[in-house]
Amino acid sequence: MPAPRAPPDTTSFPAGESLENQATFLVRYAIxxxxxHNSQPWAFAVTEDSVLVYADESRRLDVADPDGRELLLSVGCALENLVVAARRFGLEPTVEYGASEESPPSGGDHLRHVATVRLDSAGLTDEGAVQTELFDAIGNRRTNHRPFEDRPVAESVLARFEEYAATDGLGLELVTDPTQRREIATLQTRADEHQFDDPAYRRELGHWIGTGALGASWLTARIGQLAVSHLDIGEREGRKNSKLVTSAPVVAVLTTESEDVPTLLRVGQVFERVALAATSExxxxxxxxxxxxxxEFRTELTALLGLEDQTPVHLFRIGYAEPGSTRTPRRPLEDVLR
Ligand SMILES: Cc1cc2nc3c(=O)[nH]c(=O)nc-3n(C[C@H](O)[C@H](O)[C@H](O)COP(=O)(O)O)c2cc1C
Incomplete structure (x- = not known):
């Protein structure tokens, strides 16, 4: 049963208690x-000084995401929230990517250990590491499906996003040119038509809607129309999404040289950091x-962006809009703690 999402009250941080209790508190921000698809494909095990982070393969989107790329990006987003929250409460986090020798938690064959966050209670050594505005954005951030306003994003803000992505092997393309955005919109239309034409894709999306994961969102209502004719839906989705792309002053694309587990987790972290900074702006x-x-469409996008050594791994639009009304639910903490 999904739980409503709400960030914990900062005053309930168990300051005088064990590091283990404090780490458990931080997981409430991670989730x-x-x-x-709001699949929330993560799990966490808390030890006396660390949080082990797992990717939950049973929650992978087998049709939309057979390689588990989106799954790892999603886990990376949760990892970033954990890091930002740890700093907020004065704990120095160190992320180690990769699996430990430890066996999966009991009943957790579908869980893959992908990272460990070590927490140092001696406090932060990194000057200025507490970025309160990023932390405050964790509870306010939402995906916004509305058309965006015709209003540019300041260069200084875009420069900050670029700074976040300026890390080994990663790249961030910020597409503002109207012609290029129109070309991406055309690709979006074709990709939507392709995906919605696939009964397995629609079944998978329908499954996640059925779990309540996407809330009573615009998507729920529109998918209801599938009963009419899936081809019509593909065209309509394509047209609407294409307009959403062209309405956005910025189409952002995160790119990488490779797609190993640590790289994709890091991309997820960068995306979440950008999303939090965007929310605060x-x-x-x-x-x-x-x-x-x-x-096929991914290759076309690679060419359109003129990428040579990098491949696009995550695409999102950024802009100003009325706040979205959807509040997506979250799995209860006890479901994700091992
Ligand atoms: C890797 C990834 C891929 C996503 N792809 C899409 C997408 O194609 N279309 C969409 O509307 N939302 C997409 N989302 C947003 C999710 O649907 C959203 O995060 C989820 O429903 C939870 O809602 P919230 O972001 O408002 O908390 C994606 C999110 C992530 C992390």
Whole structure:
């Protein structure tokens, strides 16, 4: 049963208690992260000084995301929330990517250990590491499916996003040119038509809607129309999404040289950091994955962006918009703690 999402009250941080109790408290911020179809494909085990982070393979979108790329991006988003929250409460986090020798938790064959966050209670050594505005955005961030306003995003804000992505092997393309955005919109239309034409894709989406994961959202209402004719839906989705792309002053694309587990987790972290910073700036963010889910369109996007050594792995639009009304639910904490 999904639980309503709400960030914990900061005053209930168990300051005088064990590091283990404090780490458990931080996980409540991790689970507010975005995830593909709100699948929340993560689990956490808390030890006396660390949080072990798991990817839950049983929650992978087998049709939309057979390679588990979106799954790892989603886990990366949760990882970033954990890091930001740890700093807020004065704990120095160190992320180690990769599996430990430890066996999966009991009943957890579908859980893959992908990272460990070590927490140092001696306090932060990194000057200025507490970025309160990022932390405060964790509870306010939402995916916004509305059309965006015709209003540019300040260069200084975009420069900050670029700074977040300026890390080994990662890239961030910020597309503002109207012609290029129109070309991406055309690709979006074709990708939507392709995906919605696939009964397995629609069944999978229908499954996640059925769990209540996407809330009473615009998507729920529109998918109801599938009963009429799936081809019509594909065209309509394509047209609407294409307009959403062209309405956005910025189409952002995160790119990588490789797609190993640590790299994809880091991309998820960068995306979430951008999404939190955007939220604190009053900007809306909306990931749109269909182009990247189909090899043919992903290759076309790579060419359109003129990428040579990098491949696009995550696409989202950024801009100003009325706040979205959807509040997506979250799995209860006890479901994700091992
Ligand atoms: C890797 C990834 C891919 C996503 N792809 C899409 C997408 O294609 N279309 C969309 O509307 N939302 C997409 N989302 C947003 C999720 O649907 C959203 O995060 C989830 O429903 C939870 O809602 P919230 O972000 O408002 O908390 C994606 C999110 C992530 C992390």
């Amino acid at each position: 507010l992260a975005p995830s593909s 009053g900007l809306a963010v909306h990931p749109m994955s269909q182009i990247l889910e189909v090899d």
